[in-house]
Amino acid sequence: xxxxxxxxxxxxxxxxxxxxxxxxxxxxxxxxxxxxxxxxxxxxxxxxxxxxxxxxxxxxxxxxxxxxxxxxxxxxxxxxxxxxxxxxxxxxxxxxxxxxxxxxxx
Numbered sequence: 665x666x667x668x669x670x671x672x673x674x675x676x677x678x679x680x681x682x683x684x685x686x687x688x689x690x691x692x693x694x695x696x697x698x699x700x701x702x703x704x705x706x707x708x709x710x711x712x713x714x715x716x717x718x719x720x721x722x723x724x725x726x727x728x729x730x731x732x733x734x735x736x737x738x739x740x741x742x743x744x745x746x747x748x749x750x751x752x753x754x755x756x757x758x759x760x761x762x763x764x765x766x767x768x769x770x
Contacts, residue, residue, distance in 0.1 A: 709752035709753075709756070710752075712752070712756060713742075713746075713752065713755070713756060716742075716756065716759070716760065717739060720735045720738065720739060720763060721735060721739075730770075734763070734766040734767060734770060735763070737766065738759060738762050738763035738766055739759075741759060741762050742755055742756075742758075742759025742760075742762070742763075743755075745758055745759055
């Protein structure tokens, strides 16, 4: 890859990044957000949590040791995190880290 191609790639990434930052201010000038944005804001974190749970449980073989204990333990840990902090971002991030740690190191 030549320097010219690298500069073009950086310029394109800069424009795209800038557009994603400016986009909400260009299209949502009013104080009231559209109903579909409010719907996404309200339900998207729950959908992400559900997807992560199904991803965690998709290939568990409950007939083999450790009988899915890593996965079930990480789900319970994530649920407890959410009950304590009531913050989807904290629950998803730390719960995912906990699950990946169990899977990689145990």
